[in-house]
Amino acid sequence: MTIRPLAILAVSVGVILAAVPVLAHHSFAAEYDRNKPVTITGAVTKVEWINPHARFHMDVKDDGGKTVNWEVELGSPAGLIRRGWTRNSLKIGESVTVAGFLAKDGSSLVNSTTVTLSDGRRVFAGSSSETGTNP
Amino acid sequence: MKPFLTAAGLVAVLAGVSPLLSAQWQLPPGAGVPKTPDGKPNLNAPVPRTADGKPDLSGVWANPWATAGRGGRGSPPAPVPAGGIPEATFGNVGAGFKDGLPLQPWAAELVKQRMADNSKDNPDAHCLPMGFMQFHEHPQFRKILQAPGVIVIIYEANYGLRQIFMDGRSVPKDPEPWWYGYSLGKWDGDTLVVQTVGFTDDIWLDINGNPLTSAGKVTERFRRLNYGTLEIEITVDDPKAYSRPWTVKVSQRIAPDTELNEFICEDRDAPHYVGAKK
Numbered sequence: 001m002t003i004r005p006l007a008i009l010a011v012s013v014g015v016i017l018a019a020v021p022v023l024a025h026h027s028f029a030a031e032y033d034r035n036k037p038v039t040i041t042g043a044v045t046k047v048e049w050i051n052p053h054a055r056f057h058m059d060v061k062d063d064g065g066k067t068v069n070w071e072v073e074l075g076s077p078a079g080l081i082r083r084g085w086t087r088n089s090l091k092i093g094e095s096v097t098v099a100g101f102l103a104k105d106g107s108s109l110v111n112s113t114t115v116t117l118s119d120g121r122r123v124f125a126g127s128s129s130e131t132g133t134n135p
Numbered sequence: 136m137k138p139f140l141t142a143a144g145l146v147a148v149l150a151g152v153s154p155l156l157s158a159q160w161q162l163p164p165g166a167g168v169p170k171t172p173d174g175k176p177n178l179n180a181p182v183p184r185t186a187d188g189k190p191d192l193s194g195v196w197a198n199p200w201a202t203a204g205r206g207g208r209g210s211p212p213a214p215v216p217a218g219g220i221p222e223a224t225f226g227n228v229g230a231g232f233k234d235g236l237p238l239q240p241w242a243a244e245l246v247k248q249r250m251a252d253n254s255k256d257n258p259d260a261h262c263l264p265m266g267f268m269q270f271h272e273h274p275q276f277r278k279i280l281q282a283p284g285v286i287v288i289i290y291e292a293n294y295g296l297r298q299i300f301m302d303g304r305s306v307p308k309d310p311e312p313w314w315y316g317y318s319l320g321k322w323d324g325d326t327l328v329v330q331t332v333g334f335t336d337d338i339w340l341d342i343n344g345n346p347l348t349s350a351g352k353v354t355e356r357f358r359r360l361n362y363g364t365l366e367i368e369i370t371v372d373d374p375k376a377y378s379r380p381w382t383v384k385v386s387q388r389i390a391p392d393t394e395l396n397e398f399i400c401e402d403r404d405a406p407h408y409v410g411a412k413k
Contacts, residue, residue, distance in 0.1 A: 030252075030254060050403075076275075076398070
């Protein structure tokens with residue numbers, strides 16, 4: 001799956017932005033670029049249920065067909081648990097589509113806004129790029 | 136956590152815009168929680184008291200403004216009555232002052248630089264302790280434990296920990312520079328008055344980077360207005376960083392249906408931070 005800008009999604013993200021508090025421990029702008037929204041699809045390779053940001057890794061094929069392992073930042077487990085998510089909400093090997101924003105330093109790192117399973121259901125809603133307290 | 140959004144409310148809001156897989160994580164209210172006739176926690180019930188008749192501040196507390204997703208940099212503080220003490224926010228403790236905080240020139244320059252740098256050097260962003268105002272304002276919960284001789288506050292965020300000594304001791308002559316300072320408390324009627332000195336330098340009071348230095352003296356006045364409401368007035372007297380003392384207010388609400396999570400901060404982000412000069 002390729003990586004592409006997602007202007008349309010940014011609009012729907014805005015709806016969530018207004019409603020969800022965030023527990024980002026760092027300034028969003030210190031690490032991510034609000035002007036570089038992306039969407040990526042691939043299989044989950046690893047889940048890390050750690051504070052201050054849970055994160056998972058996924059294999060994504062780039063335009064040349066090469067597989068690149070991406071890191072996806074979520075909200076804190078402390079916050080996600082209160083919304084009903086657990087460390088088992090995402091399975092290794094599961095195909096997911098992530099919409100979010102690219103890291104400023106060019107690394108294969110995304111701050112997720114939505115994580116969608118192949119059947120359309122979303123997990124980890126309310127993750128870290130939905131800024132409220134720490135833009 | 137009312138009238139701000141509760142965890143259940145957040146789920147409901149999200150459910151309106153996307154199909155979700157989750158169920159709410161919620162604990163039943165513990166024993167001793169006063170209830171309304173319909174079985175809900177009675178936030179307007181009288182203030183609980185300890186055996187010596189003093190208000191009991193114990194409980195898990197939320198900052199409603201922050202928990203509702205407000206209080207970030209650039210967002211307004213919670214409204215206050217005309218002439219009232221302004222509310223601080225997580226992003227900017229001085230948000231409620233028309234002309235901002237009375238920063239000394241060097242401190243104003245420092246805050247300007249910190250903001251230009253995307254607050255990348257905020258200790259919190261490196262898994263170091265937050266300044267005490269960040270803890271007061273944080274959307275995550277804090278738990279007050281009131282025992283004879285000492286009051287302890289555990290902050291879920293970064294697992295912060297404060298001790299407020301109530302046993303009549305004096306401040307050490309040369310206190311160690313601590314992130315949380317050295318806090319002594321006493322009762323003034325039903326108000327808990329806590330005075331803290333002995334801070335380390337370079338404490339950030341908010342995301343903007345308003346500073347607190349080792350010259351700082353902080354007075355906090357805790358008042359539990361009823362079962363559900365805690366108000367804290369904070370006066371910061373730090374002549375090194377500010378030209379005059381200033382006072383802000385923080386309002387908190389009891390959260391009887393949750394508990395603190397463990398929060399060990401593992402820093403993975405700092406290598407990616409980008410400041411103004413990159």
